[in-house]
Amino acid sequence: MITIENLHKSFGGVEVLKGASLEVSDGEVVALIGPSGEGKSVFLKHVAGLLRPDNGRIVFNGKDMCGLRQTELVELRSRFGFLFQNGALFDSMTVYDNVAFPLREKTRLSEQDIRGRVLSELEQVGLTGADDKFPAQLSGGMAKRAALARALVRSPEIMLFDEPTTGLDPIIVHSIHALIAATHKRLRFSGIVVSHAIPAIFSFVQKVAVLYGGVIRFVGTPKEIFKTDDTVVRDFIQGSLPADAFGLDEHASSQLNVKAQREGTR
Amino acid sequence: MESPADKWILTPIRKMGRGPLSVVGNMGRMGLFLGLAIFYTFAPPLKFFRILKQIRFIGSGSMFVIVLTGAFTGMVLGFQGYYTLSRVGSTAFLGSMVALSLLRELGPVLAALMVTGRAGSAVTAELGIMRITEQIDELEILGLNPFRYLVVPNLLAALISVPLLTAIFDVVGIFGGYLIGGKLLGVTAGSYFGAMTDYMDLKDVLIGLYKSICFGGIIAWVCCYKGYYAGFGAEGVSKATTQAVVLSSILILVCDYLLTSVLF
Numbered sequence: 001m002i003t004i005e006n007l008h009k010s011f012g013g014v015e016v017l018k019g020a021s022l023e024v025s026d027g028e029v030v031a032l033i034g035p036s037g038e039g040k041s042v043f044l045k046h047v048a049g050l051l052r053p054d055n056g057r058i059v060f061n062g063k064d065m066c067g068l069r070q071t072e073l074v075e076l077r078s079r080f081g082f083l084f085q086n087g088a089l090f091d092s093m094t095v096y097d098n099v100a101f102p103l104r105e106k107t108r109l110s111e112q113d114i115r116g117r118v119l120s121e122l123e124q125v126g127l128t129g130a131d132d133k134f135p136a137q138l139s140g141g142m143a144k145r146a147a148l149a150r151a152l153v154r155s156p157e158i159m160l161f162d163e164p165t166t167g168l169d170p171i172i173v174h175s176i177h178a179l180i181a182a183t184h185k186r187l188r189f190s191g192i193v194v195s196h197a198i199p200a201i202f203s204f205v206q207k208v209a210v211l212y213g214g215v216i217r218f219v220g221t222p223k224e225i226f227k228t229d230d231t232v233v234r235d236f237i238q239g240s241l242p243a244d245a246f247g248l249d250e251h252a253s254s255q256l257n258v259k260a261q262r263e264g265t266r
Numbered sequence: 267m268e269s270p271a272d273k274w275i276l277t278p279i280r281k282m283g284r285g286p287l288s289v290v291g292n293m294g295r296m297g298l299f300l301g302l303a304i305f306y307t308f309a310p311p312l313k314f315f316r317i318l319k320q321i322r323f324i325g326s327g328s329m330f331v332i333v334l335t336g337a338f339t340g341m342v343l344g345f346q347g348y349y350t351l352s353r354v355g356s357t358a359f360l361g362s363m364v365a366l367s368l369l370r371e372l373g374p375v376l377a378a379l380m381v382t383g384r385a386g387s388a389v390t391a392e393l394g395i396m397r398i399t400e401q402i403d404e405l406e407i408l409g410l411n412p413f414r415y416l417v418v419p420n421l422l423a424a425l426i427s428v429p430l431l432t433a434i435f436d437v438v439g440i441f442g443g444y445l446i447g448g449k450l451l452g453v454t455a456g457s458y459f460g461a462m463t464d465y466m467d468l469k470d471v472l473i474g475l476y477k478s479i480c481f482g483g484i485i486a487w488v489c490c491y492k493g494y495y496a497g498f499g500a501e502g503v504s505k506a507t508t509q510a511v512v513l514s515s516i517l518i519l520v521c522d523y524l525l526t527s528v529l530f
Contacts, residue, residue: 078409
């Protein structure tokens with residue numbers, strides 16, 4: 001279980017996080033949504049221990065991650081998986097070497113065992129046959145899937161996804177979501193997914209958290225978010241629908257909102 | 267609302283202080299970076315494959331440019347030395363003059379500057395791109411130490427490669443000087459190489475060696491630091507690369523002066 005308490009973080013005098021708190025139970029996946037520039041990725045990097053908070057605590061299985069020594073933090077981090085927004089694949093390595101890298105560096109498996117694990121993981125994410133390609137030769141969706149394979153190859157207890165579907169077409173978005181849902185079913189990790197794919201993201205998460213104004217403004221199930229009385233959250237959810245983005249008229253917009261609400265409460 | 271005292275007294279003082287504070291802060295961070303790099307150099311395990319790869323890149327990859335600049339520097343020294351010495355009728359000392367100039371000063375400094383331009387800038391750009399594409403963060407997430415993977419191999423490779431490149435620069439330069447002095451201007455091989463052995467001792471070689479080791483360390487330190495903490499986007503990487511080359515070059519020249527005055 002991860003508990004994030006009262007997280008504060010400033011960059012150059014600008015306070016990005018102003019006391020954000022969130023709890024993620026074992027085996028639970030939380031969607032972290034909110035307007036762009038609110039600090040969702042910053043929040044996620046704190047959970048991964050990549051950033052240190054100015055104030056606040058991140059407790060993982062009873063241990064305060066902010067108080068750990070570097071060696072303890074490194075040890076703890078090896079139980080985490082992180083899918084970066086752009087995949088962060090090592091561009092000088094092939095897909096195979098990227099996925100094999102954590103196993104080669106952090107385990108004592110033989111090269112034959114590593115090969116088996118890597119090929120199986122690549123098969124799970126639908127990248128069979130792409131193992132000898134370099135990241136520059138992959139499409140956006142393939143790069144995300146390769147990065148997901150690398151993140152999952154060590155069966156992490158905690159998975160953090162930083163906008164896993166940004167910049168992808170709707171079909172790939174659907175396939176990435178299905179992939180995350182399937183791997184969650186298989187590995188039962190706890191996770192946080194930062195996403196703008198509303199309402200599609202609600203289909204496989206257990207909880208939704210809204211980061212707004214530097215704090216977690218709402219936490220609840222996907223059903224509850226559509227019934228909230230908080231007008232800011234409601235406006236955000238409705239404004240997040242594609243209607244506004246595509247300049248549809250009021251009627252079309254409201255139709256889409258109704259449809260989204262139905263999907264969310266299903 | 268800003269009071270007149272704030273506007274006319276405190277704000278200018280704050281602005282004046284911001285620059286020096288930023289410089290001191292950066293120096294502190296650079297010092298800490300160097301300390302960590304040295305710590306992880308002596309804390310096993312070392313990544314031998316990466317060290318070899320970087321030796322190949324920094325050392326072997328810089329050979330062509332080092333040989334070329336060494337040859338031309340030696341040839342210029344041959345001409346200039348002959349011209350100067352002929353004024354006082356001592357052209358027989360051309361060999362020792364060329365060798366001393368190269369071994370003690372020009373070899374270490376010019377070789378280091380060439381390595382900074384060719385390999386140091388590339389190291390900064392590579393680390394900078396790894397930083398902005400979150401590959402360094404990914405290493406941390408995988409529970410791997412980026413210093414061990416990225417900084418230590420470059421530091422060790424530079425410490426090994428730069429002295430060797432300097433030695434090659436010196437040898438090529440000495441033969442370049444001979445090509446001009448001996449083959450073109452008529453100084454005999456015996457006089458050229460004889461003067462060299464008569465008027466030089468081990469100390470001159472060691473001074474060049476100490477300098478080149480220091481310069482290798484400076485190149486790796488500054489170039490890795492600038493890449494590791496590169497700013498955002500392509501502009502951040504480009505700025506980091508420029509700063510790395512400029513700062514390394516300045517530090518090499520300052521360090522050269524300090525070492526020359528200490529080891530004189």
